[in-house]
Every structure is written in C-alpha cells, then in structure tokens.
Amino acid sequence: MTDRSTTPSRLPVWWLCASLFCASAAQAQGLRTTPGQLNLPRSTGVAAAPSNTQATADYIVALVNSEPVTNNEVRRRLERAEQQLGQQGGARPARDVLAREVLEQIINERAQLQQATELGITVDEAAVTQAELTIAAQNQLSPEALRQRLAAEGIDINRLRNDLRQQLLLQRVRERQVDSRVRVTEVDIDDFVREQQGANTTESLELNLGHVLVVVPEGASEQRVQELQARAQQAADKARSGADFAAVARDFSDAPERESGGVFGMRAANRLPELFVNATRSLNVGDVAGPVRSPAGFHVLKVVDKRQGGMPGSAITQTRARHILLRTNAQLSEAAAVARLAGYRQQIASGQATFESLARENSQDGSASQGGNLGWANPGQFVPEFEEAMSGLRPGEMSAPLVSRFGVHLIRVEERRQNTLSQRDQREMVRGLVREKKIDEAMTTWAQDVRGRAYVEYREAPQP
Structure with missing residues (x-):
C-alpha cells in the first residue's frame, strides 16, 4: 500500500486558491482573479502590453513598516485588475475606488511578505522557473515562445519572475501560518452533514x-x-x-x-x-x-x-497515476532535482528506461516499491499543485518536473475511470469541504491579524 504520509496527499482540502497563482488577498478585497490564471495582465493570451498612460513622476503613497508602496506599483496592479474585471464582464467600481482597493491589497500583501522574510521562508530560482513553465503551459507555448511573446509586448521577464517569486512567497507563508494549522474533527464533519441535511x-x-x-x-x-x-x-x-x-x-x-x-x-x-x-x-x-x-x-x-446543498456527489472520475519524488535538502537543491527528473523524463521518452524502474530506483516515496504507482485517486486527494498538473495530463502522458511542498515530482497518468464513492470516501470529501471552509475563515482572521500588527502610514493618495 502506498505510504500516504510521503505521497503528495492533501490534508485533504482544496487550497484556498484554485491555482498556484490565485491571489486570495485580492479576492478578500473584492478584486476577483480568474482561477487557473496568473494574477498578471493578459492580452493575446499571455500578458498585456504596457499602459499607454502618460508617464508621470513616481511618489510614495504609503509605508508598510517603513517599506514604501509607490504610485507606479498601484497603477500597474490597477491595470491588471481592470483587465481581469473586463474579462469577467459586468459592472466595475469607479477607477479611483478600485485604485484604493488595489492599494489596500498591496499593503496586505506587503505585510505578509515581510512576515515570510521574518520566518525565513524563501523561494529559489528553480521554483520560479517551474512557475514560469506553468504560465507557458497555460498559454500553450514553449518557454522560449513565452519569453519572445513577452519581449514583443514590452514586458520585462525579470519583472515577471519577481511577481512569480512574490506570489510563491505569499502562498508558502499562508500555507505555513494557516493551512498547516487547520484541523477537522469527526464532530465537524457530523455537524456539516446535519446542517446540509437540515436544508x-x-x-x-x-x-x-x-x-x-x-x-x-x-x-x-x-x-x-x-x-x-x-x-x-x-x-x-x-x-x-x-x-x-x-x-x-x-x-x-x-x-x-x-x-x-x-x-x-x-x-x-x-x-x-x-x-x-x-x-x-x-x-x-x-x-x-x-x-x-x-x-x-x-x-x-x-x-x-x-x-x-454543499454535499459532494457520489459519482466521480478517478485517476491512476505514477510519480517519482525527489526530496530537496542541503545536498539536493530544487534546481538539481528538476534537472535530474528532466533527464529521467528524456530517458523514458526515448525508451532507454521505464518509468517503473526509475521510480523503484530513485523515488523517495512510499510508492517507490510499486514503481511509483499511487493507486486510484479521487479528486482533491493530492495537494493542489500536484492535482492541477495531473488533471492536465491524458492517459499515457508525462508532466514536466513539478515542484510541490513535498519536493519535485515527475508524473505520468496511467488511466481514468468513472466510479461511485463509498460512504467512507464521501465522508472524506466532506472533510475536504469542511477544511476548505475552515481555511477560508482562518485565512481572513490571519490576514487581519498581520495587517493589524503592521505599521501603515498613508502619504499621498494614488493617482490612477
């Protein structure tokens, strides 16, 4: 049996965001981002060209624990928010009102990033590169084509990578401070079921x-x-x-x-x-x-x-996949793990080795003895970054090396099937729903606490 303590199993819950790059703080401020997309501007499917607004002298609009937030930062984020709201359609707030909401979002994120620094949380280049590869895959582009498209639209790749790094930092600090501390008891599940049955x-x-x-x-x-x-x-x-x-x-x-x-x-x-x-x-x-x-x-x-009501259905699509997991440590960096798994992927694709044999020899996971076989998995069983990559694969396809909180993975989907959940499995899905609700509540409380402890000084109002 697979050792679920070492596989990328969920705790089990949908992460507060629907994708790696979804900005939950933005949603809390009423700025809705599109699930599955990076919180960056888009036009031709990758990113939007810079604004044609006439450039003006930059200035400080606020200080967060002595760290400045500038008007240009607010304007850039405002352009992104307006494009995302435009894609969703419907009414939007006045530009000056939206600018103030954007400023509050930046202040909240800045305070959370500062807490990440205090806790020693970091994001290395390999994780940023993995995020960049995800952006390319979402837009059905190779990494080289993505960079060419960004350059053609005047978007600095270094700014993109810096944005990715910040969003990954936000995700990691929220996971450590909120996700890992939420617990769901059997009483919580019973209460949820009674509540739904009462409706x-x-x-x-x-x-x-x-x-x-x-x-x-x-x-x-x-x-x-x-x-x-x-x-x-x-x-x-x-x-x-x-x-x-x-x-x-x-x-x-x-x-x-x-x-x-x-x-x-x-x-x-x-x-x-x-x-x-x-x-x-x-x-x-x-x-x-x-x-x-x-x-x-x-x-x-x-x-x-x-x-x-909110109860899960009993008919689901299950996936059987294999993976190879390399755990990062002082001897193996994320970059080295990504490179090693990329080499394994090439060996498998060229027929020089099988996925099963490489998993048995190299995977640092309880599934190694089964050739990396994770068995039949229900939706939501794995951590979101693993789940998203696995869901995007057709049977027989392999992923690119994927960075998760457990290490770096290579995934291959073997097959899928329709199945009916047992009462025990349905209860586990309810556990995920309850956990998601509790994380949502805990995230709001944590964000308010971080903001409340930060020193915020407002200077001049932002000029959109």
Missing part, C-alpha cells in the same frame, strides 16, 4: 436520474393501459435486479434520452418534473422508483446520483 429543500437538492418512459397513447383502452403498465413494471423489475440501466432504457423506453442510456445528468431538482422529484427524493443512490403514472404514460426512475 433538505427542493432548491438545494440535485439529482441525476435514469429514466424509462412507456408512453400511453391518448384514448387508449383500459386493457391497453394495463398492458403498457405491465411493460413498465417489467422494466422496473429488471432495473431493480441490477440489470444495466442503459440496456433497459434502450429496450423499453420511448423517451428521447434512451439513446444516451436514459440518464438525464445532474440537474437541480427544481428543473425536474415534480412527479420525478417526489418519487425519488427519499431514495438512496441506486434505488429505483416506479412505475409512476403521468399524463404521458408510465415512468421508471433510477437514482444514479444525488446531492444536497
């Missing part, structure tokens, strides 16, 4: 139903109705006996969705006929209702999946 309303219920319809023609005789009801009952009996529902639908159903296995897909209960909801809302996943009669005919309904 047992049609508005919060979602259902994925399998459907068989036996149509009763208008004006059908009583004998014909009985024959059609018997046909619907036969379909229900087959479904209850465990027969493949898609085959039952194809054999018995007159409904249009018969060709897609008779399954509607996950829908809010208020988008389904009231008859269907009333017949299935008290059933468990896998149970069958019917035949039930409507003006159209007789219906047989199978509960393929259901969830209430």
Whole structure:
C-alpha cells in the first residue's frame, strides 16, 4: 500500500486558491482573479502590453513598516485588475475606488511578505522557473515562445519572475501560518452533514436520474393501459435486479434520452418534473422508483446520483497515476532535482528506461516499491499543485518536473475511470469541504491579524 504520509496527499482540502497563482488577498478585497490564471495582465493570451498612460513622476503613497508602496506599483496592479474585471464582464467600481482597493491589497500583501522574510521562508530560482513553465503551459507555448511573446509586448521577464517569486512567497507563508494549522474533527464533519441535511429543500437538492418512459397513447383502452403498465413494471423489475440501466432504457423506453442510456445528468431538482422529484427524493443512490403514472404514460426512475446543498456527489472520475519524488535538502537543491527528473523524463521518452524502474530506483516515496504507482485517486486527494498538473495530463502522458511542498515530482497518468464513492470516501470529501471552509475563515482572521500588527502610514493618495 502506498505510504500516504510521503505521497503528495492533501490534508485533504482544496487550497484556498484554485491555482498556484490565485491571489486570495485580492479576492478578500473584492478584486476577483480568474482561477487557473496568473494574477498578471493578459492580452493575446499571455500578458498585456504596457499602459499607454502618460508617464508621470513616481511618489510614495504609503509605508508598510517603513517599506514604501509607490504610485507606479498601484497603477500597474490597477491595470491588471481592470483587465481581469473586463474579462469577467459586468459592472466595475469607479477607477479611483478600485485604485484604493488595489492599494489596500498591496499593503496586505506587503505585510505578509515581510512576515515570510521574518520566518525565513524563501523561494529559489528553480521554483520560479517551474512557475514560469506553468504560465507557458497555460498559454500553450514553449518557454522560449513565452519569453519572445513577452519581449514583443514590452514586458520585462525579470519583472515577471519577481511577481512569480512574490506570489510563491505569499502562498508558502499562508500555507505555513494557516493551512498547516487547520484541523477537522469527526464532530465537524457530523455537524456539516446535519446542517446540509437540515436544508433538505427542493432548491438545494440535485439529482441525476435514469429514466424509462412507456408512453400511453391518448384514448387508449383500459386493457391497453394495463398492458403498457405491465411493460413498465417489467422494466422496473429488471432495473431493480441490477440489470444495466442503459440496456433497459434502450429496450423499453420511448423517451428521447434512451439513446444516451436514459440518464438525464445532474440537474437541480427544481428543473425536474415534480412527479420525478417526489418519487425519488427519499431514495438512496441506486434505488429505483416506479412505475409512476403521468399524463404521458408510465415512468421508471433510477437514482444514479444525488446531492444536497454543499454535499459532494457520489459519482466521480478517478485517476491512476505514477510519480517519482525527489526530496530537496542541503545536498539536493530544487534546481538539481528538476534537472535530474528532466533527464529521467528524456530517458523514458526515448525508451532507454521505464518509468517503473526509475521510480523503484530513485523515488523517495512510499510508492517507490510499486514503481511509483499511487493507486486510484479521487479528486482533491493530492495537494493542489500536484492535482492541477495531473488533471492536465491524458492517459499515457508525462508532466514536466513539478515542484510541490513535498519536493519535485515527475508524473505520468496511467488511466481514468468513472466510479461511485463509498460512504467512507464521501465522508472524506466532506472533510475536504469542511477544511476548505475552515481555511477560508482562518485565512481572513490571519490576514487581519498581520495587517493589524503592521505599521501603515498613508502619504499621498494614488493617482490612477
């Protein structure tokens, strides 16, 4: 069995941000960033060209523990915020109001970066390079093409790397000060489940139903109705006996969705006929209702999946992957680990070695003896940076060397499958939801505390 204490398993939770570069402090200030994208300007898919605003003399707008924040910093960040808000559409605040919000965001981040320095948290060049590779991959560019595009748009690569370094520092200090301290108890999980079940309303219920319809023609005789009801009952009996529902639908159903296995897909209960909801809302996943009669005919309904409020569904996509993990230390830097794994990747791609053999010989992980096999994993089981890279791979594909809080990884996805969660797995997913909520609350408290202990002196107002 894989030693989950040494694999990149989550704790388990979605990190507060949806990607490595999502600025949670910006969201707390009301500046929404796009999940999965770097908090940097974009135009042609990489980054936006510099503003055409006429250059003016720079000046200090605020001091954070004697460290200055300049007007040009605010203006650059303001341009990014305006572009991201423009991409999302909808109303936006007045520019001077947004400028003040941006200033507050910078002040909060500056105080958090100063705490990272006090704690001795650092980010080396290998981690910054990995982040740069991620930006290139998100834009479907090679690293060289990314740099050429940035240069063509007048964006300094050193400024990009400095922004990446700062965002990685913010992520690491938040992980150390917040993420690692949050604990979820069994009582927390029970309370969450009771809370969601207490909200047992049609508005919060979602259902994925399998459907068989036996149509009763208008004006059908009583004998014909009985024959059609018997046909619907036969379909229900087959479904209850465990027969493949898609085959039952194809054999018995007159409904249009018969060709897609008779399954509607996950829908809010208020988008389904009231008859269907009333017949299935008290059933468990896998149970069958019917035949039930409507003006159209007789219906047989199978509960393929259901969830209430914030509860996770039971149908998920699982991934089986392998990885090679190199842990960084005084003898092995991140840069050296990245280079070594890049060499392994080339050996595997050229057929000089197999992934399994290199994992057994080199991986510093409990999965090494299984050739790096991590087994079937549910969504959210691994730390976000690992999960994001793994999710972007098709079966048979390998990642570039990936830096995580555990070290540096090489990942290969073996296969994927649809599966139904056990009650234990569903409970673990609830644990992740509760943890995410608690991290969100703890992050807000921590950020307020860091800001409250910082000395902030406002100078001149920013001029956007």
